[in-house]
Amino acid sequence: MSRLRAFGARLFGLFRKRRGDEDLDAELRTHLQLLMEKNIRRGMTADEAQRAALQEFGGLEQIKEVYREQRGLAFFDSLTQDLRFAARMFRKKPAFTAVAVLTLAVGIGSSSAVFSVVDRILFRGLPYPDEDRLVSFGLLAPIERDEFMLGASYVDFRKEPGPFEAITSMAPGSTACDVTEQSPVRLSCVLVEQTFLPTLGIEAILGRNFTKEEDRPKGPRVALLSYALWKSRFAGDPLILRKTISLNGSPVQIIGVLPANFEMPTLDRADVLLPLTLDEEDQHRSEPGRVLRTFARMKQGMGVAQAIAGLQPFFEQALQGAPPEFRKEIHLSVRTLRDRQVEDARAASWLLMGSVLAFLLVACTNVANLLLARAASRHRELAVRAALGAPRSRLVRQVLTESLLLGLMGCVLACAVAQMLIRLFVSIAPGGIPHLEDARLDLRVFSFTLGTALVSAVFFGLAPALQCPAPNLLIGRDVRATARNFLRQALVAAQIALSLILLGGAGLLLRSLWNLENTRVGIQTESVLTETISLGQYRYPKLEQQLAFFTELEARLKRLPGVTSVAVSDSLPPSGPMRSTIFAAIEVPGRPLLNQGTGGMVGWRAVTPDYFFDLGIPIIQGRGFQEQDRLPTENTIIISERLARELFPNANPLGQQLRLFRTQGPWRKVVGIAADVKNNGLARDADPEFYLPWKNDPVESLSTAHLLVRTRINANAVASWMRAETNGLDSTLPVKIEAMSQRVSKLAARPRFNAILLSFFAGMGVLLAAIGMYGVVGFIIAQQTREIGVRMALGAMPSGILKMILSSVARWTISGAALGLLGAWASSRLLESLLFQVRAHDPILLGLALFLLLAVAFFAALIPARRAMRVDPMVALRYE
Amino acid sequence: MTPPRGEVLQGTLDLIVLKTLDALGPLHGYGIAQRIQQVSEDLLKLNQGTLYPALLRLEQRGWISSKWGTSDNNRKAKYYSLTRSGRKQLATEAESWERMAGVIARLLGAEGA
Numbered sequence: 001m002s003r004l005r006a007f008g009a010r011l012f013g014l015f016r017k018r019r020g021d022e023d024l025d026a027e028l029r030t031h032l033q034l035l036m037e038k039n040i041r042r043g044m045t046a047d048e049a050q051r052a053a054l055q056e057f058g059g060l061e062q063i064k065e066v067y068r069e070q071r072g073l074a075f076f077d078s079l080t081q082d083l084r085f086a087a088r089m090f091r092k093k094p095a096f097t098a099v100a101v102l103t104l105a106v107g108i109g110s111s112s113a114v115f116s117v118v119d120r121i122l123f124r125g126l127p128y129p130d131e132d133r134l135v136s137f138g139l140l141a142p143i144e145r146d147e148f149m150l151g152a153s154y155v156d157f158r159k160e161p162g163p164f165e166a167i168t169s170m171a172p173g174s175t176a177c178d179v180t181e182q183s184p185v186r187l188s189c190v191l192v193e194q195t196f197l198p199t200l201g202i203e204a205i206l207g208r209n210f211t212k213e214e215d216r217p218k219g220p221r222v223a224l225l226s227y228a229l230w231k232s233r234f235a236g237d238p239l240i241l242r243k244t245i246s247l248n249g250s251p252v253q254i255i256g257v258l259p260a261n262f263e264m265p266t267l268d269r270a271d272v273l274l275p276l277t278l279d280e281e282d283q284h285r286s287e288p289g290r291v292l293r294t295f296a297r298m299k300q301g302m303g304v305a306q307a308i309a310g311l312q313p314f315f316e317q318a319l320q321g322a323p324p325e326f327r328k329e330i331h332l333s334v335r336t337l338r339d340r341q342v343e344d345a346r347a348a349s350w351l352l353m354g355s356v357l358a359f360l361l362v363a364c365t366n367v368a369n370l371l372l373a374r375a376a377s378r379h380r381e382l383a384v385r386a387a388l389g390a391p392r393s394r395l396v397r398q399v400l401t402e403s404l405l406l407g408l409m410g411c412v413l414a415c416a417v418a419q420m421l422i423r424l425f426v427s428i429a430p431g432g433i434p435h436l437e438d439a440r441l442d443l444r445v446f447s448f449t450l451g452t453a454l455v456s457a458v459f460f461g462l463a464p465a466l467q468c469p470a471p472n473l474l475i476g477r478d479v480r481a482t483a484r485n486f487l488r489q490a491l492v493a494a495q496i497a498l499s500l501i502l503l504g505g506a507g508l509l510l511r512s513l514w515n516l517e518n519t520r521v522g523i524q525t526e527s528v529l530t531e532t533i534s535l536g537q538y539r540y541p542k543l544e545q546q547l548a549f550f551t552e553l554e555a556r557l558k559r560l561p562g563v564t565s566v567a568v569s570d571s572l573p574p575s576g577p578m579r580s581t582i583f584a585a586i587e588v589p590g591r592p593l594l595n596q597g598t599g600g601m602v603g604w605r606a607v608t609p610d611y612f613f614d615l616g617i618p619i620i621q622g623r624g625f626q627e628q629d630r631l632p633t634e635n636t637i638i639i640s641e642r643l644a645r646e647l648f649p650n651a652n653p654l655g656q657q658l659r660l661f662r663t664q665g666p667w668r669k670v671v672g673i674a675a676d677v678k679n680n681g682l683a684r685d686a687d688p689e690f691y692l693p694w695k696n697d698p699v700e701s702l703s704t705a706h707l708l709v710r711t712r713i714n715a716n717a718v719a720s721w722m723r724a725e726t727n728g729l730d731s732t733l734p735v736k737i738e739a740m741s742q743r744v745s746k747l748a749a750r751p752r753f754n755a756i757l758l759s760f761f762a763g764m765g766v767l768l769a770a771i772g773m774y775g776v777v778g779f780i781i782a783q784q785t786r787e788i789g790v791r792m793a794l795g796a797m798p799s800g801i802l803k804m805i806l807s808s809v810a811r812w813t814i815s816g817a818a819l820g821l822l823g824a825w826a827s828s829r830l831l832e833s834l835l836f837q838v839r840a841h842d843p844i845l846l847g848l849a850l851f852l853l854l855a856v857a858f859f860a861a862l863i864p865a866r867r868a869m870r871v872d873p874m875v876a877l878r879y880e
Numbered sequence: 881m882t883p884p885r886g887e888v889l890q891g892t893l894d895l896i897v898l899k900t901l902d903a904l905g906p907l908h909g910y911g912i913a914q915r916i917q918q919v920s921e922d923l924l925k926l927n928q929g930t931l932y933p934a935l936l937r938l939e940q941r942g943w944i945s946s947k948w949g950t951s952d953n954n955r956k957a958k959y960y961s962l963t964r965s966g967r968k969q970l971a972t973e974a975e976s977w978e979r980m981a982g983v984i985a986r987l988l989g990a991e992g993a
Binding site: 005006009023024026027028030031033034035037056057058059060062063066067070071 | 927929933936937939953958
């Protein structure tokens with residue numbers, strides 16, 4: 001207690017120094033005078049009395065010093081002293097300070113910005129309690145990239161959920177649902193089981209979860225609202241639980257509101273949760289039942305591997321019922337929620353984090369070099385302080401204080417840099433990076449920034465701190481100059497190595513991007529606009545109405561000025577959802593159906609005749625669709641070149657018959673062969689594909705369709721007319737109009753984002769390495785001016801001097817480059833999963849990076865080195 | 881020959897000051913120094929200045945308090961007085977000192993025997 005009190009008193013003492021000093025002076029003066037008076041009373045003269053008093057009292061100044069130390073906190077005292085001193089030093093050298101702080105700010109700021117982007121992907125916990133026990137489990141089949149279960153086996157499994165504490169399911173994806181009351185709006189609804197929220201560990205902040213009764217078919221109709229919807233549509237009404245809303249035309253009772261930070265494990269948008277109403281008997285009757293996304297909470301202390309082992313028996317059993325051609329290609333899969341969510345973003349995130357840290361290291365190295373150069377020019381000052389009795393620890397502390405101060409200044413500026421970069425990232429980043437829109441400079445990112453700044457400060461401050469000179473340096477030249485030069489050269493070599501690694505990586509990504517952007521997509525994207533429309537279930541419940549809408553819209557768009565042709569299709573290349581079937585399900589006369597495996601996927605689309613013209617897809621053989629193919633009685637089909645090769649390897653495909661979908665449906669006649677088109681994204685191989693005519697007669701739901709419009713004139717003008725026409729037909733429909741070229745370019749957006757960022761870091765890294773090189777060479781020459789002068793006086797040619805300097809530069813440049821080559825070779829392996837048609841160990845690219853870096857290093861060294869050639873021997877010798 | 885003057889043991893000074901203030905009431909630094917020399921009959925070697933950091937330390941711990949006042953011959957001086965927690969501290973320190981002194985005395989006596 002008294003200790004704490006003493007600490008408080010001392011802390012307080014820090015702030016009232018002057019006052020305390022005056023008090024002490026007065027007190028001591030009184031004491032001395034009293035002593036003197038006593039001595040005079042004893043019969044001394046005034047002089048004698050004073051001398052004796054001082055003697056009795058002891059060293060006045062020492063006492064004061066001890067007193068002051070006792071009064072304040074010695075540590076803080078000397079800290080403020082150090083800080084004040086450091087600030088003075090920085091003020092005296094504004095250029096040095098500015099360069100150091102800026103370098104740090106860019107390095108730390110970039111790290112923070114990248115951290116804020118990858119944090120949600122790599123580090124930050126998902127918003128569920130004990131999230132590491134949550135998994136997505138089920139089957140993986142060629143048609144699906146995420147786990148699923150089929151209803152019939154799921155309802156059996158949930159009775160005895162094996163290795164899991166709890167399991168739950170939801171309908172895949174979200175469905176559009178319409179609020180059909182005043183101010184109608186299109187919402188995203190998700191169907192979930194009653195166990196969904198409890199399994200995730202989420203509780204409604206208002207109201208309650210579904211009950212078992214509500215999760216049965218024909219149960220009461222109830223809904224949970226998302227927090228955002230509650231706030232935006234109902235203004236956070238606390239009495240919301242008494243309300244019903246009209247969803248797709250029927251009233252639904254609101255029973256709860258989800259927490260603000262709730263998100264679906266699939267990251268789907270969910271405005272409303274509705275009960276899944278899975279019926280056991282129903283699922284068995286319609287074996288194998290509907291497709292479900294299934295999630296589970298593992299038992300305490302259980303890992304993914306154990307869960308897979310525990311699921312295996314059930315899986316074997318469930319597979320008995322699967323179609324035989326599927327069985328071989330189905331796997332059991334259990335993934336943590338995080339793994340499911342981040343998927344391919346993980347590799348890219350680590351890449352960005354790694355590269356920005358390498359860049360930060362280069363930046364720190366540069367600052368370390370700056371500090372070393374300055375330390376060389378102030379070793380005299382430090383030596384004087386050492387000679388006057390400053391202990392070595394005090395000097396080291398002084399130097400470290402300075403670097404910490406630099407680090408803190410860098411940190412402040414870095415926050416601004418990070419803020420800017422985050423905004424930049426969000427604006428140039430492609431969709432699909434999870435949580436990118438949440439990236440911001442929050443407390444977590446700020447702590448990261450501060451931590452990085454402090455660690456960096458210690459890192460770059462350590463080199464000069466450990467070189468605090470001993471007092472004997474006062475007498476002569478710095479005998480350790482060579483050692484210091486060695487350290488500085490090693491730092492530059494490290495910079496070169498790191499830059500080369502960055503440059504090598506950037507080269508690979510850029511090359512891969514180039515390949516990707518120059519992939520033959522197989523369609524002409526210029527002057528084609530796409531309009532995507534999704535019709536709501538409520539306003540367009542009947543197939544006739546859907547068909548009529550698209551027919552009418554097609555006709556209206558055709559009448560627009562500047563429009564060459566209009567086509568309708570249910571999906572669009574080269575990416576995005578498209579209908580598909582398995583190769584084994586296509587029947588050709590005279591060929592038995594495949595029974596081993598699926599034979600891979602075959603994609604297909606329903607299109608109107610102008611589709612091929614609009615996208616410039618050549619019909620290689622036969623003809624395209626005609627209006628009469630759209631009649632219900634016609635059964636024609638167009639197949640892609642590749643599908644033709646696979647179905648009819650030895651015959652002319654034209655005029656052949658085939659039957660789709662495992663012999664359901666009519667025999668169809670092949671009327672044309674279309675050129676292959678990318679349909680699986682840019683990087684993956686295209687699936688074989690066929691086209692069916694978009695019929696005049698409704699046979700299936702057409703709620704979502706794309707209109708393709710080829711224009712002769714400015715696409716922007718046409719786009720606004722298209723929007724107006726659509727609104728004229730139905731003003732409540734959300735309309736999405738995009739240029740085809742933009743759609744395609746978006747596919748490369750993520751690789752482009754990665755490549756841009758890595759190139760930026762590599763570029764900055766090289767720039768900093770060049771600055772570092774320039775600084776070190778200039779410094780060494782300044783140190784050797786005298787030696788150069790002597791050599792020149794003795795007849796050395798300027799070119800010889802240049803050669804001498806450059807060859808010494810070459811030595812450590814090459815050792816740095818060699819290290820960098822090794823590093824680049826090793827680290828490019830990590831990039832492999834992000835590359836497209838580039839080998840990770842591309843010697844040409846690496847050679848180019850090396851050449852570029854060496855060229856930059858050479859010129860950075862040459863500029864100051866040429867100065868050495870112009871050294872005047874007389875001036876150099878007179879120096880000192 | 882005068883006996884050698886001993887250095888004041890670290891920590892002992894605190895006890896001495898506390899005891900002095902306890903015996904004589906509020907005193908200024910000079911007064912405390914005079915009292916210590918008088919009582920110890922100049923056996924303790926005390927640089928009177930070292931008293932001040934000690935006084936500050938005691939004050940920081942809350943064992944004594946100080947107040948400006950005027951001395952007998954009308955000089956401005958800082959008067960120190962014992963606080964309640966200082967009195968308690970004096971009791972515990974005196975006790976532990978006596979115990980210690982007793983132990984040492986026995987130790988020395990045993991050796992002498």
